[in-house]
Structures are given as structure tokens and as C-alpha cells.
Amino acid sequence: MAVLTRPSTAIPASRSRRSPVTWYRSGGLSSIVFALPLVLIFLYFSWGPIVRGLVLSFQKNNLVTTPEWVGMANFSYVLTDPQLPQATLNTLYFALLALIFGFPVPLFLAVFISELRKTGWLYNVFSYLPAVVPPVAAILLWKFFYDPSTSGVFNAILGWFGIGPFAWLNSPDLAMPAIVIEATWAGAGATSIIYLAALTGVRTELYEAAELDGAGIWRRVWHVTLPQIRGIILIMMLLQLIGTFQVFTEPFLFTGGGPDNATTTILLLIYRYAFINGDFGAATALSVLLALVLCVLSVAYHFMTRRWSTT
């Protein structure tokens, strides 16, 4: 009985609103004072730029003279810019290529490495190494590989088999695939580390059971591994999609958007608005639009994949 009465008296007390005095006495104020600097700093540095960007997108502003409100003019300007359709198509093309070629590679690497019992760490190091190379250095190196003359590294190697030479970055058709190959090389290691971590969470009994049932390696991967880590796979796919929509470094350093705008992505266009034309209104307007599209994409993706999701 004593056990039962104690909660029955406690429940009404917790349900009734605490008075400010008890709130203060129980340390409510000090916890707010404690958290306030962090919250303010977070708001200012994390959300400040976002809000500032939003404000800028409605202004004509070169950041020196007094800004002028222009309503939706920046938005209508970037939406009617003849370069936008091509930049959008290029970005989608990059995202698609990265999904087809770039997405399976780290997954394959991770499964492959996890299957190797003894020398796995070595392959691990090898696959992660590109992620350690600074992107700019890596791209300069690959530029050298992609040298369009017959003495270029790739052309020379392909030449041994009587293939090529290819123009690589100098060809409007090959430039984007060439960039995707480098981006895959650079990104696979970091992603496969995440998959590897997820793979360690797959219970070994499942494999044993499958093995007892006579499943070979491919069936084990298909029926055990992939379903078990599908949550991570789905998240990585979304992250990759968002990442590929924001691709900038590679086209900027490899081709500057050329040849003939074949690798001009949306982010490169934003960059040009801001830093070549000094048109920060147009740049932020397009950024805001891109952010909106990515938000919609994320939400749609969430609902589309909810059925398969583990979380």
C-alpha cells in the first residue's frame, strides 16, 4: 500500500504547472544562462548566414553601397537566365552519373574489405587514401592523367590496347564522365568507411544461418548484408544526392565549366553570379532556389523510401 500511495501523491504535483519560484529554485534560470551563449553563437553563425542570404536574395546589393529592395527581380532574373537550363541539366547529369557509377563503388569496396579477414586493413588504407589527399592537389594530379595528347597517362595506357586517344576534359561529351570518375575515386574511401562500420553491426549468426542453408557469397550479400544495412544505404544515397547537386570544386578546377559550358553546374553558375559579376542578389536567389529544391527532394525521398527504412 505504501508503495502505491507514493506515486499517487507525486503525479498531481508534477502535472500542475510549476510556479516561477520553484522553476527558479530548481535551477531553471541558471540552465538558461548556461545555454544562452551557445544558442546565440549557434544562431548567429549557423543560421545568421542563411537568413542573411535570404535577405540578400531580395536586394540589389554589392555590399558597399546601400542595398536596394528589388522584390522578386533577382528570382525572375535567374529563372530566365538562358544558362540555367543547361546548368540544371549538367547538375542532374552529374548526379545521375555519380549515382550509377559512384554509388555502388564504396558499397562494393566495403563488402569486399569486410570479407577479407587478414589483409582487410591494408585495403582499407588503400581505399581511404584518396580521401586524405587534398582535393585541389588530387584534381591537379588527375588533370595530368587526363592530358589529351597521346603522351597523357590515361591515353598512353589505353594506347597499349589500341584504344583512343581521348580528348577527356577537352571533349564536351567526355568532360563530365571524366569528372565523375575522379569524384568517385576521391569520395569512395570515406563512404566505404561508413559502410564498413555498418557492416560490423550485422549479426554473424545471420551469415552462419545462410551458409548452413547453402547460400553462396553473392546470395549472402544480397539476402543478408544489403537488407541489414539498408538504413545506412538509404541515408548515404540521400547525402550523396544532396552532395552531387552542390558539386563545385571539380568542375571549377578541372574545366572552369567548359568546354562550351558542358560542365557548368548550378553552383558554378552561382559562383559566377557572385564573384565574376558581383551580383550577390542573383547568386543568393539561385542559392535559395537550390536549397528549396533540395528540401523538397529530401522530404520526397523520405516518404518514398519510408517503406524500406529501418528507422
Add this chain to the structure above:
Amino acid sequence: MTRTARFVVTLTSAALVLTTAACADGSTPAATGGGAIDQKAPVTITVGNKPKPDKPADVAAFERNVKKFMADHPNITVKATETAWDAQTFQAQVAGGSLPTVMSISFTEPLNMIPNKQLPDITDELKLVDLTKDLNPETLKMVQDDKGRIYGVPFEAFSVGLAYNRALFKQAGLDPDKPPANWDEVRQYAKQITEKTGKAGYAQLTKDNTGGWMLTTMTYSMGGTVQSPDGKKSTFNDAPAKKALQLLKDMRWTDNTMGTNFLYNQEEARQDFAAGKIGMIMQAPDAYDMCVKNFGMKPADFGEGALPQDGGPHGTLTGGSIKMINPKSTKNEIVAALKWIKSQEFDKYTTESLAVQNAKDTIADKGFVGRPGITPLSQQTYDQYNKWREPFNNVPVQQFKGYVESTTSLKLLPEPVKKGQEVYALLDPVVQQVLTKKDADIDKLLTDAASKIDARLAR
């Protein structure tokens, strides 16, 4: 917290940030700080264009100059930064407010910056430090508004010529002292070079705005223009630009004399030129410095001729650098900055001992003396200056003969007056397409580019 309370808190904090951001917006001061000029008051200026640490001799010379200047002007403190102009990042620097008090920028910038109030009016201060009289009135126009007020100091100028590799010329059986004078000869020579040496006979800049820049130069040399004098409309959609692109197309696809790389910016092209992979390329004579000093080209292999013409001398593109002053500077800072500019860039032209000393310093720093160019000062001053320094020349001036002769025979045509870098950026893909797509439709390319550029100019 309940859901509503959470919502209210979020909303309030969002509003808070919004107001803070909005406040931050309006607080950027535009014009110069007021007050009377006091030439003795202590003042600190930051100067850009300090050489990078990979050039220790240049850094040492720069620091020596700073020290000497501060000794001569005890009230002025000079701080140096490596900030330098770059078409790709300059707007960000202006926007970020991180510009030094003085730095060098391209001729293409001031015409956009003056109406945007991104440059201070320095007319009175220029008179005060007695610099106005040295400047060439023609180049001064680049930094003046319609009332004749001055917003910057032009101190360096270039005009485009044709750089060629004398060694490749010899190998191809061409006379290295006779660079091509017209575009037909360029095409012919390029064929000969590729045939005999296997190298690119001719190459063209295409990337990072240089494609548009060089197409503009080519168009000028064919007798065309790119922009109307008031900068309101594009004017390149006609015969000269078409002829220029057709020539590139022929050399690329019919003759195949342009090598394999069609994505060149200036530095990449100079690198390949210095390495002997390119026979001819449009370049201003200052390419010599980078090719020899940074990329190890043999001085004997560098030749510079006049910009080839098509049907009668039309002219060549000219541009250059101006010293800009930060629009947020006070009047005292402007005066101090102008004194710095005068002592670093102008006094050597008018004082023999300084001209000679400068030549000696340059040689000690492994720099070049006597490399031809054009001047933002009066020709007389410039000739006198070169005469003083002649005994110290360490550049094979006779290999620039074609170019030097052209500085008096070819008209100097300025770059597009409005949004020059934007126009160039939109012309880059035109050149790139002609060189990378065999069936490129030149008429359509130019029509499209013209409509894009006109839309930009109207904005």
C-alpha cells in the same frame, strides 16, 4: 516545453536573427571619411601585391622599399599583404571589405566600380601629391567619370602581340626574325610548324575569361568591335568576329594545327609555350617574364611579333593595371597611399638615379630590365627612362622587334568599357565550342552570346 511554446520560441529567435542581419546590412559606410587633410598626422596604410614567399628575392626587395618609404615618411606606417587582383576572386574581396588601402587591379574593373561607388574620388589628393601631370591623359580616361573626376592611378599598360617560339620556327624552316604579319600567314606558319615538329602550331586561350579576352583581341585585329562605345550593346555579331572564329575552326578541324588542349588559361598556356609545345600564341610581351623566370624557357627561344592583322592595320587590344584605393579610406590615408604609389611606381620614371638604381635592384633580384612594353605615362618620359636603363638591359630586345614596331603603328584599342570581365566570361564558351565541337555553328553561337550579353548589359 509544449509544442506551441517550442514553436513560439523558434519563431522569436528566427525574428531576432532576421533583425540582426537586417541591421548589419545597412551599416556599411560608402564614401570616404571626412575631415581636412593633415599630411603630418600619423597614419597607417596597408598595401597589397606583396610578392609571395616562393619569390624570396622579390620579397626582400619589397620589404626594403617599405622600410625606405617609412624612413622617408616618418608619419606613415606601411603594412604589406599579399592580396592581389584576380578576376575570379576580386568581387569577393570587395564584398568582404578585406581590401588593403592600395592594390593593383585590372583596367576592366574601374568602369563598373566607379558608378557602384566602390572607388573613392581622389582627384584633389592626386593634385596635392603632384602626380596628375605624369599621367597619360589617354589612359587616365579609364579611371575618370563623365565629370572628369579621377578614381584610380593607371601605372602599367600592355598591348597584345604574338608570342612565338623561335626554336620551333627554325625547326620548321621559318625565319625566326620574321613573325607572321597577318592571319593568313599565321595559318600557313602553323601548318608548317605542326608538319615539321609535331607540336601545336598555334594555340588559343579559352578559359577563366581569357577566351573572351582573346576573341576580343582577334576581333579587333580583324577590324571589328565588341561593345558600343557607351557600353550599352554588344557589337560583335558581325563579319570580323565570325572571320576570327572561322579561322580558329579551320585551324582546329581542317588543318589540325592547334594541338590537343583547348582548355587553356593564361598560366597553363604560358607553361606549355615555355615547354616548347606551342609555336605561336597571342600574348602581351610580359609573357616573357613568366615563361623565362617561372617555367624555364630559354631567353633565346622567345620571340614577340606584332598582333597579326587582317586587311590593313586595325589595332590591338590594350589594357593594364591601375592602383586602386579602398573606398573606406580616410582622406589622410588616401594621401599617404598616393605618396606610396608615387614613390614606388612613378619617381623612377622621372629621376635618373632612381631609374638606374631600380634597374640594378631588378637584376640583383633576377628580374628583367628592358623588356618592351607600353606606358601609361607620356611616351617622352618613357623613352627617356628606357635610355637611362639601356646599359642594364638583360632581355634580348631585338627578339621583340616586331612588337616594338607595332606599338607606334597599331592603334591601341581599349577593352569593353562595361562589365568587361562578364562579357569575356560569356564569350569563353563560344571559343570553346568552336574548338571542341566539329559542327559548331558560328552564326548561331554569336547570336546567342550577343543576346546573353545584351541581357547582362541591360541589368
